[in-house]
Amino acid sequence: MADRKTLRVYRTRGPVDGEDWAAVAVALNERMARRRIGQQDLARESGVSVSTLRELQHGAGRRVQNKTLTAIARALDWPDNHLIDVLLAGTPTGSEPTGDPGREILAALARVEDRLGEIARRLAVVEETISRSGEPDRT
Template sequence: MTNNVPVHTARGPRPNEDWTAVADTVNARMAQQRIGQKALADTSGVSVATLRRIQHGAHGRRVQNTTLTAIARALDWPDDHLIRVLQAGGTPTSVGQPTEREILAGIDRIEQRLDDVCRRLAAVEELVTTQAANR
């Protein structure tokens, strides 16, 4: 067990797992973040086929926890978020409310974007200064 979450394999769905809740949760977050299937697949390292299966309720075959963890990370959730949704039928405490980790991840993304904007602005300023000096 890791983080009090039982380790599962791809043997098949278990009776108390709510894959529909996982599908609904993933689809809602993708819509909220305006991220497409291909982009999420690329970010998470999960194949489009596996992601599609999850988005449709993972019928027939259980998806491994590592896959759910990768998707959760790519959607800026705690690692075990989708596992908790799977086990709780869509009622983990963080659904609908950002966790501290999500807030910090958002702040980190903002800081990274701000750093990028600052670098670009500095490059533009240097270019303008160089062009003005050459006139």
């Protein structure tokens, strides 16, 4: 018989007695708010779909693989097993990031740079469209 203190490893998740999906939702929402990261940005950084993130943020105990929880934890600069620990224990084992505190700032800066690049690309398309239409340059 397996030791009850040993972390259970699942391939897929569904609601199981002893799992606290509401605690996962609270931890996820608090971390996203603290880091000022939205669903789209977290989806991009973690490789997890927005719909899966939305379900987790609402505490829905749908089927989610451990690797999904791990990817989200990594994107939020938590230890890999953080969300799994929250799910099984209902409380985080250490909510502060394990790495350099400056990583949070660098991650936010990277998101700003990505967004700025996207804006610059869109502006270039607008400028190209205007120049092709024969309108005089207004600069």
